[in-house]
Amino acid sequence: MHYNALTRLHFESAAHAGVLTGTAIRRGAAGSRALGAWVQFDVHIDVDAPSAAADTADGPPGSGLVRAVRFLAFGCPHVIAISDWVAQRSVGLAARRRLPESLPAVKALFAVPTEKLGRLLVIEDAWIAALSPPSR
Amino acid sequence: MAECLTQGGAFGNPGSVSHAYGDAAAAAIETARAEVAAAVGATAADVIFTSGATEANNLALFGIAEHRRDQGRHIVTVRTEHKAVLDPCRELERRGWRVTYLRPDPSGVLDAAQVGEALRPDTVLVSVMHVNNEIGVIQDVAAIAGLCAAHGGARLHVDAAQSVGKCALDFTGMGLDLLSLSAHKAYGPKGVGALVVSRRRGVQLRPLQYGGGQERNLRSGTVPTHQVVGMGTAFALAAAEWRDEAPRVAQLRDRLWVGLAALGGVLRNGDAARSVPQLLNVSFEGVEGESLLAAVRPDIAVSTGSACTSAVGEPSYVLRALGRDDRLSESSLRFSLGRFSTQGDIEAALTAVEQALVRLRRIGGWAGSCITMH
Numbered sequence: 001m002h003y004n005a006l007t008r009l010h011f012e013s014a015a016h017a018g019v020l021t022g023t024a025i026r027r028g029a030a031g032s033r034a035l036g037a038w039v040q041f042d043v044h045i046d047v048d049a050p051s052a053a054a055d056t057a058d059g060p061p062g063s064g065l066v067r068a069v070r071f072l073a074f075g076c077p078h079v080i081a082i083s084d085w086v087a088q089r090s091v092g093l094a095a096r097r098r099l100p101e102s103l104p105a106v107k108a109l110f111a112v113p114t115e116k117l118g119r120l121l122v123i124e125d126a127w128i129a130a131l132s133p134p135s136r
Numbered sequence: 137m138a139e140c141l142t143q144g145g146a147f148g149n150p151g152s153v154s155h156a157y158g159d160a161a162a163a164a165i166e167t168a169r170a171e172v173a174a175a176v177g178a179t180a181a182d183v184i185f186t187s188g189a190t191e192a193n194n195l196a197l198f199g200i201a202e203h204r205r206d207q208g209r210h211i212v213t214v215r216t217e218h219k220a221v222l223d224p225c226r227e228l229e230r231r232g233w234r235v236t237y238l239r240p241d242p243s244g245v246l247d248a249a250q251v252g253e254a255l256r257p258d259t260v261l262v263s264v265m266h267v268n269n270e271i272g273v274i275q276d277v278a279a280i281a282g283l284c285a286a287h288g289g290a291r292l293h294v295d296a297a298q299s300v301g302k303c304a305l306d307f308t309g310m311g312l313d314l315l316s317l318s319a320h321k322a323y324g325p326k327g328v329g330a331l332v333v334s335r336r337r338g339v340q341l342r343p344l345q346y347g348g349g350q351e352r353n354l355r356s357g358t359v360p361t362h363q364v365v366g367m368g369t370a371f372a373l374a375a376a377e378w379r380d381e382a383p384r385v386a387q388l389r390d391r392l393w394v395g396l397a398a399l400g401g402v403l404r405n406g407d408a409a410r411s412v413p414q415l416l417n418v419s420f421e422g423v424e425g426e427s428l429l430a431a432v433r434p435d436i437a438v439s440t441g442s443a444c445t446s447a448v449g450e451p452s453y454v455l456r457a458l459g460r461d462d463r464l465s466e467s468s469l470r471f472s473l474g475r476f477s478t479q480g481d482i483e484a485a486l487t488a489v490e491q492a493l494v495r496l497r498r499i500g501g502w503a504g505s506c507i508t509m510h
Contacts, residue, residue, distance in 0.1 A: 001426060001430070003430065011427070011430065011431075014495070014499050017498065017499040019501075033463065033500075034462075034463065036424060036462075036463070036466070037424075038500075040501065072499065072500060072501035073499055073500060074423075074424055074499075074500035074501070074502075075424050075427065076424060076426040076427055076430075077426060077427050077430045079424075080427060080499055
């Protein structure tokens with residue numbers, strides 16, 4: 001299996017691997033180790049950030065600004081690399097229930113083989129789970 | 137080998153008996169044939185050169201099946217055989233033969249009695265590999281040969297591609313009918329191998345290809361002198377050195393295993409007491425196989441347990457046959473040691489695996505090894 005430079009970079013550094021703690025942290029996970037791909041995101045959202053009110057895409061106004069993200073991932077190098085990239089790219093963006101780029105764009109960026117598209121969905125599901133409003 | 141490709145060497149067609157150049161090439165081939173035979177305890181005339189063990193396996197399976205089709209259409213083999221045996225068996229099934237696939241025990245060992253129980257009146261062939269290519273376990277093919285001989289109608293084919301230079305192999309003494317060999321597994325050139333076919337035991341088979349009638353009419357086509365000469369020399373060296381080499385390699389293998397086991401969550405695949413010293417196959421808990429391989433690849437050359445070729449690798453069918461689950465089958469690494477392996481190589485491998493394992497387990501949140509950030 002060959003990986004492109006961006007995949008290698010994020011796989012080898014995985015600088016955003018880990019967990020966050022605190023009351024402002026949202027956590028979401030998806031996938032299954034038994035099935036070969038599992039991802040968890042911890043997202044620190046600043047709900048008082050001034051710019052948050054301007055964003056309405058995939059989330060209500062005032063949904064907040066992403067201050068920090070950490071991830072845990074069990075999976076192939078693409079899963080780890082893309083999870084790390086999502087954690088890096090999302091910081092400073094409005095808290096939205098979608099990845100920083102569309103799935104086709106992410107697939108192209110990391111040269112993900114078509115056979116692995118299901119693993120991209122696991123990453124997206126984990127991100128959506130983390131950004132979804134807490135159940136009441 | 138190089139000399140066979142130059143004007144001053146044995147560059148002639150070994151099948152050309154009308155000139156000295158052909159005679160020189162033929163003589164070189166017969167020398168190689170004798171070297172190969174001596175290395176495996178066979179008679180030189182029994183050695184049929186092929187393009188490798190895959191062709192030898194195909195020739196053995198299809199050759200016996202087709203030649204004996206009127207006597208029976210049942211074959212016995214093992215789930216942990218190489219694809220070069222399993223795929224021909226699948227094809228024979230499509231053509232109407234019945235195949236019994238035996239399952240070895242969790243350590244990879246096949247009880248010879250299982251073969252005895254699987255034999256039927258219409259069994260014409262049993263195919264069991266000597267040394268497993270993934271886990272290194274040695275099967276008791278001599279015992280199986282005895283059962284086949286007692287049966288009377290079943291020929292025994294043994295894929296011994298992994299055996300030469302690694303353990304004792306005595307074609308005649310073990311009572312084998314057919315034996316597949318590969319040159320490059322014994323430091324010889326790629327693209328050449330052999331099928332040993334016992335004349336003494338009266339083994340007959342139908343060829344896969346027809347043409348010039350070379351190799352006892354069993355493998356038509358001009359014999360590649362340089363390849364065959366390389367195989368002969370490699371086998372002669374292997375036969376001369378393996379007994380002295382084995383203890384040294386076993387010591388390195390044992391050091392590697394002790395070091396890996398100390399990392400925790402590491403499982404050894406295959407019966408350690410019945411394995412060749414050159415192979416160590418282990419599964420790692422808490423990591424995904426493709427990531428593990430990618431992480432160690434810059435530092436060491438290892439293989440996964442599987443022979444996957446697709447973008448999304450499949451777990452090793454050999455390890456699954458031993459009862460390992462998909463995750464552990466996938467997260468296995470096969471360490472191959474050999475003539476040039478050193479203590480330094482072992483230490484470098486241990487360092488690389490430890491670093492990769494710690495990092496990937498931390499990223500994967502295994503066993504509470506998370507980082508906490510505020």
